[in-house]
Amino acid sequence: MLTKRMVAGLAAxxxxxxxxxxxxxQSPPLNVVTTTGMIADLARTVGAQRVRVTQLMSEGVDPxxxxxxxxxxxxxxxADIVFYNGLLLEGKLSDALVRIATSxxxxxxxxxxxxxxxxxxxxxxDGHFDPHxxxxxxxxxxxxxxxxxxxxQRDPSGASxxxxxxxxxxxxxxxxxxxxxRVLTSVPPERRVLVTAHxxxxxxxxxxxxxxxxxQGVSTxxxxxxxxxxxxxxxxxxxxxxxxxxxxxxxxRSVRALIAGAKAKGxxxxxxxxxxxDAMGKPGSYEGTYVGMIDHNVTTIARALGVDAxxxxxxxxxxxxx
Numbered sequence: 001m002l003t004k005r006m007v008a009g010l011a012a013x014x015x016x017x018x019x020x021x022x023x024x025x026q027s028p029p030l031n032v033v034t035t036t037g038m039i040a041d042l043a044r045t046v047g048a049q050r051v052r053v054t055q056l057m058s059e060g061v062d063p064x065x066x067x068x069x070x071x072x073x074x075x076x077x078x079a080d081i082v083f084y085n086g087l088l089l090e091g092k093l094s095d096a097l098v099r100i101a102t103s104x105x106x107x108x109x110x111x112x113x114x115x116x117x118x119x120x121x122x123x124x125x126d127g128h129f130d131p132h133x134x135x136x137x138x139x140x141x142x143x144x145x146x147x148x149x150x151x152x153q154r155d156p157s158g159a160s161x162x163x164x165x166x167x168x169x170x171x172x173x174x175x176x177x178x179x180x181x182r183v184l185t186s187v188p189p190e191r192r193v194l195v196t197a198h199x200x201x202x203x204x205x206x207x208x209x210x211x212x213x214x215x216q217g218v219s220t221x222x223x224x225x226x227x228x229x230x231x232x233x234x235x236x237x238x239x240x241x242x243x244x245x246x247x248x249x250x251x252x253r254s255v256r257a258l259i260a261g262a263k264a265k266g267x268x269x270x271x272x273x274x275x276x277x278d279a280m281g282k283p284g285s286y287e288g289t290y291v292g293m294i295d296h297n298v299t300t301i302a303r304a305l306g307v308d309a310x311x312x313x314x315x316x317x318x319x320x321x322x
Contacts (some may be wrong), residue, residue, distance in 0.1 A: 026162050030155055033079040035090050035174055037280040038134045039110055039143070043083060046165045050158045054079070056093075059279050059288065061270045062249045063089050066206075068096035069218040076107075083147065086111040087119070087131035089278075108150050110143035120202050132277070136203035137177040137294060144169050176291050177207075179314035180298040186192045188309045194301060195244040197255055200277035204297075215254040229254065233261035236269050243272030243304040244295060245294045247280050272304025281321075286317040 004235065018054045029052040034040040039115065040055035056072050057063055073096060076082050084097055085089055086109025101107040111119075111133055117127040118139055132247070134140045148166035152159045169322070184192075185208070194201055199214035213232055236258065244259065246252045262269040275297045281287025287296050295313040302309040313317045 013131065023237065027155065027157065028096075030080045030144065030151065031078060032064075032151075033075050033082045035066075035084040035093060035279075036141075037283075037288070038290050038293070039083050039085060041280070041288075042110070042144055042147050042169070043151075045163055045169050045289075046144065047151055047158075048161060048165055050155060050161060051151070054275065059282055060248055061279055063093075063278050064091050066090065067092045073100075076105065077103070079105065080155070081105075081150060082107040083110055083150070085109065085131055085133075087129050087133070089131035096165065104149070106174070108146060110146045112116065112144045113146050114139065120206065129152065130199075130202050132200045133203055134290065135201055135277075135294075136207040137173045137180065138207065139203060140290070141170055141173050164317045172291055176314060180294065181206060181247075183302040183307055183309040184210070184298060186309075187302060187305045190239060191241065193235065193239055193241050194278070195241065195246075195255075196275060197247045197250040197252075198245070198277070202273075207278055215258065216250075229257050229261060234257055236262045237265050237267045240267070242306065243270050245272050245275045245301070245304070247275050247277040248281075249277060273300040275300060285319065292317065 026048075029050055030047065032043050032047065032051045033053070033054045033056065034043055035056050037057065037059060040053050043051060043053045054075050054291055056068075056075065057066055076096070077100065082097070082100060082105060084093075084107065088094065090097065099106055111131075114133065116129070117132070122128045122130055134143070144166050147150050148162045192214065194205060194210045195213045197214065198216035199212065201210075201212045201214070204210065205212035213235060215228060215232065236244070244255055246255050252271075259269050259271070276287065276293045280289065280293040281296070286292035293312075295315070296318055298312070299309050299313045299318060303311070310316070
């Protein structure tokens, strides 16, 4: 005859066995590899606990110049799915991505659902587009759709989770975009000039009505010419632009040359702050997320150009020193 203690022990054993069986039945996380931090953040947000994300390029890394390492190749070969930006952003990594794809590994560009009419054509590069699409939050929302669709195809049992997380992320990005539009349209029209180290902000400029001028071209492989610096100095002086901006992945040297040139012509120009262009902030920080990255850029630009934007950004999470 079973005693109460024996029944309780048997129930506990059955409960424990059911937990173990459930753990066995649960699919292991998908091994997802991404090139940039912007894509990695989307993958982590949409995939949550059902994915394990490896990001090839860390913060402060220039994707235009990045070359695949042996560990990168191994990571991609061992992945369940690989996501990259496309539009030739990962210039020196492109050959490796092609090799991984031809080996049978699922490899997808997150820009693949973007209509060509929404992309910016590069000057003098027929058929090639500016790859910095994430600078326009509304355009980058298309990348969320790609992540949701491809993760669902690879892991159908996670479809409801991917769908819910993608919907929440869409909403967060739309709220960010509304904040950006509100504060940036408060910048006086004559000051809506964004001068940075290279042309990573053209989508940003199109979305929010800014003239964008970079010392270097879209790719950081191009060298800043003396004539380009002289032209930009002329713009700074003529339009009385109060600030220029450095980028987290590029040397400040060319931007400081602009400041010196403007000063020689009697115009004081300051560095308005450091912007995130081709990479996000430190892992684990708010600025190390896509929303935080854009929030930082928008708030830094607006405040440097004279707008009383909240120092901690649109949701109060920016790590501001002032």
